Amino acid sequence: MSDAPPDQDPAQAPVEPLYTHPASPFTRTESSLPLQVGGMPSPPPAPAQSTWITYRTQIEIGLALLAYMMFLVGSVTVLRANPDASWRYIVALVPIAPAVMVLFLFVRRLGQLDELQKRIQTEAFGFSLGATALITFAYGFLEGAGMPHLNWTYILPLMAIFWGVSTAVFTFRYR
């Protein structure tokens, strides 16, 4: 160090590390850290985050969607075997239960987003709602002119596609 006593043997003086942070443009002129001799500095500890903590919502939604598909296949199978049963309407609604779980997880995740992510989602939802309205109205006019009737269940996948694409686009805009 430069403030060492002048009578000290230079060979005994601690060697000042010149580049404690070579990646930083702000070169530190002094360091209070003791010089480590004969060993490499230990790497910073890995963040104590597991896959479960990082991707909890994605895993839960994935499991709920898996349950939805299993319930859907089971429901359709049972309904085909019992087309005239009195309880067929209840069985037809069984896949809604895991879908409600997906909705709950989705809303919970929205509440966990930070302010920029919420803004991106607002923009994406707005775009997907408007674009879906545009497409469905346009096709409604085409149906009036003779195009074949499409099932209403196409609307949600259409909106989901617009939402996914617009989320990616709006996220990119803030990069």
Add this chain to the structure above:
Amino acid sequence: MKNRLRVLRAELDWSQAELADRLGVSRQTVNAIETGKYDPSLPLAFSLARTFKRRIEEIFDEADSASGEGSSAKAAP
């Protein structure tokens, strides 16, 4: 809005992810603020000020930026 976030962060040798952890936001949000594409809310601006132990005016410059995103009314003296 221009800001000195990148400089202040570099002085402390923090990564964007580290600052994001301290603020409780995503790394993407820290990056968007640094690049001037997103102006933080008042609570987040105060969190930044507390984190860097500086006044908000020392971090953010109210001079117009190119993006003008989220520009708010300037405080009257």
